[in-house]
Amino acid sequence: MNAISLINQGFQQTQEYCATHQVAKVQAGSHQICPKCAVIEVESNNRNRQAEIDRMVREKHFSGAMLPVRHADSGFKNYIINPNNLGQANARSQCVNYTKSIAAGVKSNLIMVGSTGTGKTHLAVATARTLLNKGMFVRYITSEELAQRIMNAWDRDSKGQSEESIIHDFTQYHLLILDEYGLHDREKRLELVHKVLYARYDAGKPTMLISNFTMADLQKDLGDRLWSRFQHDGLTVVECNWADQRVGEVA
Incomplete structure (x- = not known):
């Protein structure tokens, strides 16, 4: 099961569609979100977090050298x-x-x-x-x-x-x-x-x-x-x- 399916499974679909991905948005609390946009944001945050970890490790390596x-x-x-x-x-x-x-x-x-x-x-x-x-x-x-x-x-x-x-x-x-x-x-x-x-x-x-x-x-x-x-x-x-x-x- 991919990330989009997990999001759709946990939230109710709405009648509103995402203009970018042409898929139905889901209700998340008081917000309506596009499952594909949500996945892209999560993946972007993960990449940024990994980049920060890589930077810290690199600085530690250089300092220790x-x-x-x-x-x-x-x-x-x-x-x-x-x-x-x-x-x-x-x-x-x-x-x-x-x-x-x-x-x-x-x-x-x-x-x-x-x-x-x-x-x-x-x-x-x-x-x-x-x-x-x-x-x-x-x-x-x-x-x-x-x-x-x-x-x-x-x-x-x-x-x-x-x-x-x-x-x-x-x-x-x-x-x-x-x-x-x-x-x-x-x-x-x-x-x-x-x-x-x-x-x-x-x-x-x-x-x-x-x-x-x-x-x-x-x-x-x-x-x-x-x-x-x-x-x-x-x-x-x-x-x-x-x-x-x-x-x-x-x-």
Whole structure:
């Protein structure tokens, strides 16, 4: 039984007809209404309500991603490519393809290396924003911030969070974007960052790792065991080996 039949079943038909739908109106209290108009209004209200829910969910996803404020509007379309720089076009293309694969459920990793000012964070945020708009959960964080978050759990005022629970939290995102890898203090902090990377590998979750290291130095810093795991489910490597674009803009 459709919605119009339900309305007709519960109300008495009148002699008045709807000029739009050419059907008899029904008596609803002191009002005469067209069943078809009523259904259209209900469906419109439901669509508006769902749109509002979708908007709220989207805002929650974006808020939880903790994207850098400076890159709030960074996307693939406004990533500026120098016509003479084939590397930039290739970097964007690789990140676009990687984003599509993650959206399709592929669990591979991506490493993006290059000196400062080459647009690595812009491309990373473009990846995040695209996936967030598709309803996926993404988290952006720097390596230093990640290590500090875990170390904060050692304090007495950590509100019940443990090192294990924080590491577990960072395994739940569909994609973790770990920026500025290698700029944190060494030894203990590096070990904590590696714990998260191992945990995400064990959970079958993809990670985007961004660093100013060269690929050779990054591979050495990760170590043989973690480097092997990072490649296991597939690895995209993006090398941004051009000059600092921020300096160029100022000049």
